[in-house]
Amino acid sequence: MGEAPAFFVDHLENGGHTNGFGLKSEPRDKDTSVQIGDRSYLIGGNHEGNPLFLGVQIHDKTTNKWCVSIPTVLGTGPKPCKGYSAIVLKQGRILVIKKGSASDDSIWFLEVDSPFVREQRKLLGKEVVAWSKGVRGNAEKPIVISGPSGVGKGTLITMLMKEFPSMFGFSVSHTTRSPRCMEKNGVHYHFTDKTVMEKEINDGKFLEFASVHGNLYGTSIESVEVVTDSGKRCILDIDVQGARSVKASSLDAVFIFVCPPSMKELEDRLRARGTETEEQIQKRLRNAEAEIKAGKSSGIFEHILYNDNLEECYKNLKNLLGINDDAPVNGVEVEGINLPKEHTVTKIEDKIMIQETGEATKNDLIVLDLASINGGAPGRTRGIVLDSVKSS
Numbered sequence: 001m002g003e004a005p006a007f008f009v010d011h012l013e014n015g016g017h018t019n020g021f022g023l024k025s026e027p028r029d030k031d032t033s034v035q036i037g038d039r040s041y042l043i044g045g046n047h048e049g050n051p052l053f054l055g056v057q058i059h060d061k062t063t064n065k066w067c068v069s070i071p072t073v074l075g076t077g078p079k080p081c082k083g084y085s086a087i088v089l090k091q092g093r094i095l096v097i098k099k100g101s102a103s104d105d106s107i108w109f110l111e112v113d114s115p116f117v118r119e120q121r122k123l124l125g126k127e128v129v130a131w132s133k134g135v136r137g138n139a140e141k142p143i144v145i146s147g148p149s150g151v152g153k154g155t156l157i158t159m160l161m162k163e164f165p166s167m168f169g170f171s172v173s174h175t176t177r178s179p180r181c182m183e184k185n186g187v188h189y190h191f192t193d194k195t196v197m198e199k200e201i202n203d204g205k206f207l208e209f210a211s212v213h214g215n216l217y218g219t220s221i222e223s224v225e226v227v228t229d230s231g232k233r234c235i236l237d238i239d240v241q242g243a244r245s246v247k248a249s250s251l252d253a254v255f256i257f258v259c260p261p262s263m264k265e266l267e268d269r270l271r272a273r274g275t276e277t278e279e280q281i282q283k284r285l286r287n288a289e290a291e292i293k294a295g296k297s298s299g300i301f302e303h304i305l306y307n308d309n310l311e312e313c314y315k316n317l318k319n320l321l322g323i324n325d326d327a328p329v330n331g332v333e334v335e336g337i338n339l340p341k342e343h344t345v346t347k348i349e350d351k352i353m354i355q356e357t358g359e360a361t362k363n364d365l366i367v368l369d370l371a372s373i374n375g376g377a378p379g380r381t382r383g384i385v386l387d388s389v390k391s392s
């Protein structure tokens, strides 16, 4: 269902707000307030007195009070600027446009009640908001690869990254398990302490985490950011529980499950790899049965691959990722558009129209197609299509 046509740009008047609520910090005319349900979000000033980050405060209409604590902010938000426009999007998201900024720093998304934020709020037991930045071009969907231990996920990912080094990047997970002899910290995993990782989970630094085969594993938002910001398509090698959490988040990803040809072959591969003790192999095999069942029936995975013959499976993986010999490209638009300082913002269905106002207007219309938003992590960059339409 599409969104209702709307016109919604809410600039606070200097020194007050029409509903007269007691403001925690006095809004300036460059601040912006947006209402979603019973809550108003005041966007402006600095985050907790930090001059580098734009602040967000929440006012609850039902209690007529400001939320006492500053919300936990996930992702890196925009730096403060001369003014903002804001418009409510679907699913508890707000589009924030920085006035007078270049296109690579002007379009931001603030998630205040999205499924991801709600989940994080429940998990952390505190108010959470998440920023993500709109970048022009095609930040293609990240790829989540799951499957039982020993099925060959790592092997397939290594092949893909070796053949297309500039196209794919690996999301380096955190784990509390000990490194294997060839594994390097920061390359294969971020090897970490349980207490440190639990604190970071509590601080909202993780997109997902799970206890797998007796150890804690997790994908930090930062790990996905690093890859996405480098312009590469991010690959996550995570278990089914993690895939379920990612599916519930606002990370728009492709979900692939890799199956072994048989349990006997899986056992042979795990043994031949020689990285686990007998006890660990038995544990992984027990977990494999449940994982395969969940992988096939949970509805999480759009694609199921059978890794019998490795070369064939790799070819199938490339096919479903749309990589063939003709078009292995990572299209990224680079041409800049500056967002005018004085403008109005109108939302018509899936299009946001940004129209310059003021005396020096050239009347160019800038159009952001919401249907084009793609890729990225919650709290991080998303691909957008921004066009400048010349007035005739």
Ligand SMILES: Nc1ncnc2c1ncn2[C@@H]1O[C@H](COP(=O)(O)OP(=O)(O)OP(=O)(O)O)[C@@H](O)[C@H]1O
Residues within 6 Å of the ligand: 147, 148, 149, 150, 151, 152, 153, 154, 155, 156, 269, 270, 272, 273, 307, 308, 309, 310, 311
């Ligand atoms: N199609 C295949 N045929 C035979 N051996 C394979 C095949 N694919 C992978 N292997 C081998 O199986 C072993 C396990 O593969 P890999 O380490 O990639 O599994 P994984 O799914 O990443 O496991 P984990 O989840 O434990 O990290 C490796 O020794 C690898 O060389």
Ligand SMILES: Nc1nc2c(ncn2[C@@H]2O[C@H](COP(=O)(O)O)[C@@H](O)[C@H]2O)c(=O)[nH]1
Residues within 6 Å of the ligand: 146, 147, 148, 149, 153, 173, 174, 177, 208, 209, 210, 212, 213, 217, 218, 219, 237, 238, 239, 240, 241, 242, 243
């Ligand atoms: N939920 C998550 N699962 C993860 C992550 N990183 C790896 N994994 C999964 O753990 C098992 C075991 O891996 P191993 O390296 O110890 O053999 C495997 O199924 C991985 O997919 C993560 O960040 N989150």
